[in-house]
Amino acid sequence: MSLASTRLETLPRSVQFVLLLGLAALVLFPFMATDFYTQMITRMMILSIFAMSLDLLQGVTGLVSLGHAAFFGIGGYMVAFLTPEAQAASLWWTLPVAVGGAALAALVIGFFVVRTHGIYFIMVTLAFAQMLFYLVFDNKTLTVFGKGFVLGGSDGLYINFKPSAGLFDLESKRAFYFFTLAMLLLVYAFLRRLLFSPFGRALAGIRVNEHRMRAMGFGTFGYKLTAFTLAGGLAGLAGYLWGAQTGFVNPELMGFHMSAHAIMMVILGGMGNFAGAIAGAFAFELLLDLFKDLPTVQGFNAGKHWQLWMGLFIVFVVAFAPRGLLGLLERALRRGEPHP
Amino acid sequence: MTISADMDLANFLIQLLNSVQYGLLLFMLAAGLTLIFGIMGVVNLAHGSFYMLGAYLAWYLTQKTGSLVLAIVLGTVIAVAFGLLLERVLFRHFYQRDHLDQVLLTFGLIYVFEEMRSILWGDDVRGVEVPALLSASVPLTDNLSYPVYRLFMSALCIGLALGLYALITRTRLGMKIRAGAFNREMAEALGVNIKLIHAVVFAIGVGLAAIAGILSAPISQVYPNMGSQVLIMCFVVVVIGGIGSVRGALIAALLVGTVDTFGKVLLPQVAGMLVYVLMAAVLLWKPEGLFRQ
Numbered sequence: 169m170s171l172a173s174t175r176l177e178t179l180p181r182s183v184q185f186v187l188l189l190g191l192a193a194l195v196l197f198p199f200m201a202t203d204f205y206t207q208m209i210t211r212m213m214i215l216s217i218f219a220m221s222l223d224l225l226q227g228v229t230g231l232v233s234l235g236h237a238a239f240f241g242i243g244g245y246m247v248a249f250l251t252p253e254a255q256a257a258s259l260w261w262t263l264p265v266a267v268g269g270a271a272l273a274a275l276v277i278g279f280f281v282v283r284t285h286g287i288y289f290i291m292v293t294l295a296f297a298q299m300l301f302y303l304v305f306d307n308k309t310l311t312v313f314g315k316g317f318v319l320g321g322s323d324g325l326y327i328n329f330k331p332s333a334g335l336f337d338l339e340s341k342r343a344f345y346f347f348t349l350a351m352l353l354l355v356y357a358f359l360r361r362l363l364f365s366p367f368g369r370a371l372a373g374i375r376v377n378e379h380r381m382r383a384m385g386f387g388t389f390g391y392k393l394t395a396f397t398l399a400g401g402l403a404g405l406a407g408y409l410w411g412a413q414t415g416f417v418n419p420e421l422m423g424f425h426m427s428a429h430a431i432m433m434v435i436l437g438g439m440g441n442f443a444g445a446i447a448g449a450f451a452f453e454l455l456l457d458l459f460k461d462l463p464t465v466q467g468f469n470a471g472k473h474w475q476l477w478m479g480l481f482i483v484f485v486v487a488f489a490p491r492g493l494l495g496l497l498e499r500a501l502r503r504g505e506p507h508p
Numbered sequence: 509m510t511i512s513a514d515m516d517l518a519n520f521l522i523q524l525l526n527s528v529q530y531g532l533l534l535f536m537l538a539a540g541l542t543l544i545f546g547i548m549g550v551v552n553l554a555h556g557s558f559y560m561l562g563a564y565l566a567w568y569l570t571q572k573t574g575s576l577v578l579a580i581v582l583g584t585v586i587a588v589a590f591g592l593l594l595e596r597v598l599f600r601h602f603y604q605r606d607h608l609d610q611v612l613l614t615f616g617l618i619y620v621f622e623e624m625r626s627i628l629w630g631d632d633v634r635g636v637e638v639p640a641l642l643s644a645s646v647p648l649t650d651n652l653s654y655p656v657y658r659l660f661m662s663a664l665c666i667g668l669a670l671g672l673y674a675l676i677t678r679t680r681l682g683m684k685i686r687a688g689a690f691n692r693e694m695a696e697a698l699g700v701n702i703k704l705i706h707a708v709v710f711a712i713g714v715g716l717a718a719i720a721g722i723l724s725a726p727i728s729q730v731y732p733n734m735g736s737q738v739l740i741m742c743f744v745v746v747v748i749g750g751i752g753s754v755r756g757a758l759i760a761a762l763l764v765g766t767v768d769t770f771g772k773v774l775l776p777q778v779a780g781m782l783v784y785v786l787m788a789a790v791l792l793w794k795p796e797g798l799f800r801q
Contacts, residue, residue: 226608232607232608232611234611280788280791280792281791283791283795284791284795286607287545287551287607287751288747288751288795288796288797290551290607290611291551291743291746291747292747292787292791294740294743295740295743295744295747295784295787296784296788298740298784299780299781299784302780302781303780303781306780307777311777424736424740428611428612428615431608431611431612431615432612432615435608435612473623473626473627475619475620475622475623476619476620476623476624476627478616478619479616479617479618479619479620479622479623480616480620481616482612482613482615482616482619483598483613483616483617483620485612486609486612486613486616487601487613
C-alpha cells in the first residue's frame with residue numbers, strides 16, 4: 169500500500185458519495201431542525217474548520233502540534249477586542265484582522281518551534297500555547313506600550329454584538345449556520361486544492377522524509393513555517409466564528425485540552441485528507457454530548473464524570489483504530505470490491 | 509514595571525532558597541520524564557497525574573496514619589506499584605508506537621486519572637499539615653525567617669538526586685540502563701533483560717514524581733488538576749536541558765526555578781512569561797537543548 173493511499177489522499181468514489189450525501193444533509197438541516205440543533209451543528213462545523221487547520225500540520229506535514237488551540241483562542245479573543253461596547257463591528261474587516269492576527273502569532277511562534285523536531289515540537293508547541301493561556305488567565309488587564317488592553321482574566325470576556333455583515337443578518341441562527349457552512353466549504357476546497365499543489369506535495373514530502381527533501385534542495389524551514397502560519401490563520405478563522413456564535417470567550421479556548429481534542433478529532437476521522445477531520449469533529453462532538461448526557465445510575469452521576477468515558481474512549485481508539493473512522497468506512501465499503 | 513527596592517540580603521537569601529527548593533522539586537518530576545523519554549521513547553503527558561497522585565496520597569495517608577513520614581514511605585510504595593501495573597498493562601505496548609499515539613494515550617489517561625481521583629477523593633481542595641517536628645523556622649533577621657520544612661524538602665530532593673546519579677553511573681543496573689538507552693537491540697542481544705529495565709525506569713520515574721507530590725503537599729494545597737500546570741513547567745525544563753539528559757534536567761530545573769522565583773519578585777507583571785522567554789532563547793541558541801546526548 170503506498171503512502172498516499174494509507175492517508176486516503178485521493179478519496180475513493182464511495183467516500184466521495186458519502187461526503188456529498190453529508191453536504192446535502194447539512195444544507196437541508198436548518199429547515200427541519202429547531203434553533204437549538206441548528207446552533208449545535210454550527211458549533212460542529214466551526215470545530216471542523218479548526219480540525220482541518222490542524223490536519224494541515226498533523227496529517228499532511230507530520231507536525232504534531234499540542235498547542236494549536238492558541239490560535240483558535242486568539243481568533244476568538246480578536247472578536248472580543250474588535251467589537252465595541254455598544255455596537256456591532258463589521259464582519260468584513262474584523263474577520264480578516266482576526267485571521268491575520270492569528271496568522272501573525274503563528275508566524276512568530278512558528279519561527280521558534282518549527283526548528284525543532286518530533287517530541288521537542290510537541291512539547292514546545294504546548295509550552296508556547298500555555299504561555300498565552302497564562303498571559304490571559306492571570307491578567308484582567310494588560311498594559312502594552314502605555315495602552316491598556318482588557319483581557320478579562322480567568323472569567324473571560326463577553327461579546328455583546330455579533331459582527332454585522334450588511335448583506336445578511338448574523339443574529340439569525342439560520343444565517344449564521346449558512347455563513348459557517350460556506351466558510352467550511354471554502355476552507356475545505358482551499359485545503360484540498362493546496363494538498364495537490366506543488367506546495368502541498370512538498371509538505372507531504374517533509375512528512376515522509378525531511379532529510380531527503382533537504383537533500384533535494386527544498387528549504388524545509390520555510391515550507392514548515394508557511395504551513396504553520398497558514399494553519400494558525402485558519403484556526404483563527406474557526407476561533408472567530410466560535411467567539412461570534414457563543415458571544416463569550418475564555419482562556420479555556422486556548423487550553424491544552426482544546427488542543428488535545430483537536431488532535432483527537434483529526435485522528436478519529438482519519439488524517440491527511442481534510443474530509444476525515446470534518447467527520448472526526450462531528451463524531452467527537454456527538455460523543456462528547458452523549459457522554460455529558462449520561463444518566464445517574466444508582467447514585468453515580470455518569471454524566472458528571474464524562475471525562476472518564478472520554479478518556480477510556482480515547483485510549484481504546486488509539487489502541488484499536490489508529491486509522492480512524494474514515495479508514496473503517498473505507499475498509500467496510502471496499503469489502504465488496506475486488507482487491508486491486 | 510518597577511523593580512522592588514526592598515531586595516536586601518536576607519530577602520535575597522530567602523528567594524534564593526525558594527528558587528533552589530522549587531528547582532529541585534521540578535527536577536524530581538523532570539528527571540522521570542526525561543528518563544522515560546530518553547530510554548523508552550515515550551512522551552508521557554500523564555506524568556503530572558503521578559504528581560497529583562502523590563499529593564492526594566499524602567493527604568489521605570496522613571489522615572489515616574497521622575504521620576507524614578509514613579505517608580512518604582507508603583505513598584511511594586503505592587505509587588511505584590501503580591506505575592509498574594500501568595507499565596505492564598498499557599505503556600509497554602506503546603514504546604515502539606508513533607509519538608502521536610503516545611500523546612493521545614497519555615492524554616486519555618489524564619482524563620481517566622482525574623475522574624478516578626474525583627470518584628475516590630472528591631473535588632475539594634485539601635491541605636496537609638507540616639509535621640510538628642519540622643514546623644519551626646530558622647530566623648534570619650528580626651522579622652524574616654525560613655521554614656525548616658522547606659529545608660528538609662530540599663535536603664531530601666538533593667539526597668534523591670545524588671542517589672539517582674549514583675544508581676545510573678555507579679551500579680550494574682545503571683550500566684544496563686545506559687546500555688539500553690544507547691542501543692536497545694545490542695543490549696538485548698548481550699543478554700540484558702530490556703523489558704525489566706524499562707519497567708524499572710518507568711517505576712523510578714513514577715516514584716520520583718509521586719515523592720515530589722507528597723513533599724509539596726504541605727506547602728502547596730492539594731487540588732484537582734494540580735498536575736497539569738507542573739507538567740508544562742517540566743516540559744520547559746526538559747526542552748531546555750535536552751531530552752534524555754538527567755544532568756541537563758537538573759541544571760535546567762534550577763535555572764527555571766531561579767528565573768520563575770525572582771521573576772515573581774522583580775517583574776511581577778510578566779513573571780508568568782519569563783520562563784517561556786528563557787525557553788525561546790535556548791531554542792534559538794541550541795534547538796536540541798543544553799545537554800542533548
